Every structure is written in C-alpha cells, then in structure tokens.
Amino acid sequence: MEQTVFNTFKKIQIEKPVDKIIKQIKTLISSGQLKPGDKLPSERKLSEHFGIGRTHVRDAIRKLEFYGILKTLPQSGTVVAGFGITALEGLITDVLDLEGNDFKSLVETRVILEQNTARFAAMRRDEKDIVSISSALAAYEKAVKEGNDTVEHDLMFHLKIAEASKNNVLKSLMLIVAPDIITFFKENDICTGTKPSKALEEHYEILEHISNREPEKAELAMYNHLKEILDTKL
Amino acid sequence: MEQTVFNTFKKIQIEKPVDKIIKQIKTLISSGQLKPGDKLPSERKLSEHFGIGRTHVRDAIRKLEFYGILKTLPQSGTVVAGFGITALEGLITDVLDLEGNDFKSLVETRVILEQNTARFAAMRRDEKDIVSISSALAAYEKAVKEGNDTVEHDLMFHLKIAEASKNNVLKSLMLIVAPDIITFFKENDICTGTKPSKALEEHYEILEHISNREPEKAELAMYNHLKEILDTKL
DNA sequence: GCCGTAAAATTGGTCAACCAGTTTATGGTA
DNA sequence: TACCATAAACTGGTTGACCAATTTTACGGC
DSSP states (O other): OOOHHHHTTTTOOOOOHHHHHHHHHHHHHHTTSSOTTOBOOOHHHHHHHHTSOHHHHHHHHHHHHHTTSEEEETTTEEEEOSSOHHHHHHHHHHHHTOOOOOHHHHHHHHHHHHHHHHHHHHHHOOHHHHHHHHHHHHHHHHHHHHTSOHHHHHHHHHHHHHHHTTOHHHHHHHHHHHHHHHHHHHHHTHHHHSOHHHHHHHHHHHHHHHHTTOHHHHHHHHHHHHHHHHHHOO | OOOTTGGGGTTOOOOOHHHHHHHHHHHHHHTTSSOTTOBOOOHHHHHHHHTSOHHHHHHHHHHHHHTTSEEEETTTEEEEOSSOHHHHHHHHHHHHTOOOOOHHHHHHHHHHHHHHHHHHHHHHOOHHHHHHHHHHHHHHHHHHHHTSOHHHHHHHHHHHHHHHTTOHHHHHHHHHHHHHHHHHHHHHTHHHHSOHHHHHHHHHHHHHHHHTTOHHHHHHHHHHHHHHHHHHOO
16 A cells, blocks of 8 residues: 555545534534524524535534533434533534544553552452452453463453442543553554563552552552553653 | 432333444354454444344444444445454443443542643643633633633633643543533532632642643642542532 | 456445424414 | 413434445456
C-alpha cells in the first residue's frame, strides 16, 4: 500500500454529517432560537430544515444524548438539558472537537484509573471479588506459562479489580479505555517486551494487598506495576 | 402520580433490542462461529437471522464499535477486534450490564479526574490556557456576585483546566461525567449549599498554582476544593 | 492455462414511507 | 361558559427499498 504522498493530507477529512448537524444545533442554541429546557423541533422538521436525511438527525441527537446534553422522550419529543447557555455551548463545542486518543494520554489516564480502582477494591472487596480476581489471575498465569495471549488475560485481571472497586463510573471508564490499550499493545508488541514473570509477580502482590484490605499499598503496587509502561513509550 | 405500588417492579424492564442483539453476537463468539479478527456476517444476514430490523443491528454494531470491540469498514464489512475470546467475552459482558451511574461513584470519579487534570494542567499549561481559564473564572465570579447559574460556570472553569492538561482522554472522560454532575447538583440544590464565596476563593487558588506551574499544590488545592462534596452526600 | 478486465453480487450508507403511541385541536354537551 | 369525549395532527420508533462503493465472480483474449 503506497500511501506516502497522501499521508500529508490525512488530517483533511470530510466533515461527517453527524458533526455538521451538531454544529447546526449548537448554532440554534447560540442564536437563542433554542433555549435550555426547550423542546427540540421534531426530527422531521430538523431534517428538512438542514436538507439531510432524518437518520443523520437521529444520529446527532443520540450522540448529544450520550453526553447528557439532550434527552429524548419516546413518542413525545426531544428536550434540551436545562444547563444554561454557557455550559451547553461549552459542552457541545467539546463534543465536536473530540480528537483521536493519543497513546500517551491513554496510558496516563489508565494509570490514574487503575491506581484508584485498586485502592477502592482494597477498601470494598468482598469474598466473591477475591474469587473472581484470583481466577482471572490464574488464567493469566496459565497464559504466561504457555506463552501466549497474555495481554487479554492481563486486562481481564485489571477489569475484575475495577468491578471490585464497586464504582460503576470508574469501571465504565476503564471499559472505554481498555480496547484501545489492548489494540496498541498488540500492534506494538509491548507485552512481550516487559518480562511476563515480573508482571505476574506484581499481579500477585496487588491481589495480596487487595485481599488484605490495604488501600495505600494496593495503589502503590498498581502504580509500580504500570509505571514502566509510562516510560516505555512516551 | 401514584406509583408506589409499581415501584417494586421498576427494575423489571423490557430488554432493549440492542442489548438482545449484542447478547446474540456474544453467543456467536462464545460458540466459536465467530472468531476474533473474523468478518461479521452482513447487517442484512444478521437482521434476518435474528428476525429484527437492520436498524437495530446497526445500533448494536455501533455500540460495540464505541467500546472498540467491532470495527466497521464502509462498503466492505464489519470486523471483530483481534482480542482473543477471553477478552472479547469479558468486554461484551461488561458492556451488557452497564448499570446506571450512582451519584457516589460519580463524585468519587470526578474528584479523581480533576485532581489529575489540575496536576497535568500545572505541568503543561501555556499562556492561552491561562487566558481561557481566567476568563472562565471571571464569568464564574460574575455569576456568583449576581447570584445565579453558578453551577455551569463552575463546570466550565473545570473543563478549561481539563483542556489545559493536554490529555485528550482525561478531557473526554470529564466530558462524559460532567452533565450528570450538573444535573444532580441542579436537582438537589447543592450549589447553593456550599458557600460560593469560598468556592470562588478556592478557584483562584487553583488557577494560581496552575499558573505558577506547581503540580502538587494544584492537585491538593483541587482536592480540598472538591472534598467536601464527597462528604456532603455519601 | 493464465491474466486482465468487466460485469454481477454484496457491502455499509442513506433515505422516504409506515407504525404505534402522545399531544393538541375540535366540537358537541351539560 | 366550562368541560369532556373524540378525532386529527404530530411525535419518535421501525421498517424495507434504494445508492454508491467494494468485492467477488465470470468471461474472453492471449
């Protein structure tokens, strides 16, 4: 695949219809035609107003709904959150220029999330958590000794810890970040770089601290476990 | 609205078609009919196989795509991530039982995210960041002194800090958490509870530390600023 | 028998029509 | 005049058909 010449232009991409509509909705709000708490014009009206299919309008609404900016009531209408114009405009603007995730930010964020899931897990874990974390660790150990697929089992171990933290939001955020982490590690073969035996040992230490209800130690162990990744690829 | 009797059943809700299909796709993977890296059957095939409209199939695919589990190539096909069956099953399972966000988790997570955006902002801010944070703070101050809408301007201040942290992922996660925070505060009038003048003072302190490039102090100031919220409603 | 080209089938993307509830307007009645 | 039943209009939800690009297949020339 010869793409060298065109890579210069890779940043140039046609604005997706969804973002176009979101921008239009933002304009509606900015111009005061649409105030916080108002009911949005019907999807039909919007689609013909913007000269675009209703599908795209629905997509845009659902995206804004995901970020809590709109709320659609079935068979009744879609409503703008009662946030105040400042917050609404700010939020929509931020939604629009969500850039791709660079790996540095990704890892940085993962470390932060994981330090805290480990800490909370040590505070709140029950027996079931210990069991599920242990079994995930066992699967990881088996994979290490057989020499393959360590990345996924590694991540499952970490996800079980996130579950034990009893914090839905933290777990959700981990879930969002996780696949990107896996993909990158797969592509760059970092997993083979870090010694699996050492990682295994560290996993056991983390589990130990969580099991013993030692939040600070668990957090620190998690940090030490992940910190070298931070340095590896900066 | 008399609902007391029915509240007992509020947890029972019809399984959304999207989740139903996601479950089916998970089954396909579990049973080995669909392996990591494989191309998914076409949307048409899936829809008639499951006896459901193609729209729902597309919705399910897009949801799984958001979590990085599927990748769709326009006019070509949809592909399963090359994760290994363990990770795939685990991730899909977690996607399926994403529960609603309880407020305790929400605030806990917010504090964590914000401590770190403040820290990174103090390390990486440039002059433009200082300007935009300052102007957000000015708007907040004006709102405080006029006595309304503090919540949104408050949040905008925090979002500008997230931008200054130069960490895309952290900012995205803040964006996800933000609206829920606003909504809850609006509904429960917490903002009026905490003294706005004190909060304003704390905001200035945070900005000061970020401006002076003092990561630890910025992080601590942010923690102190938010910690009372943690205690307020536990 | 091999390769290149073109046509046919298949793909996700898009759209306009239809469905089942909700809301609003209407008009007749007390 | 106030009110309520009924119907008309409108809402988001869902579906099947159409589009353009891709992929596969088939055929003809070499």
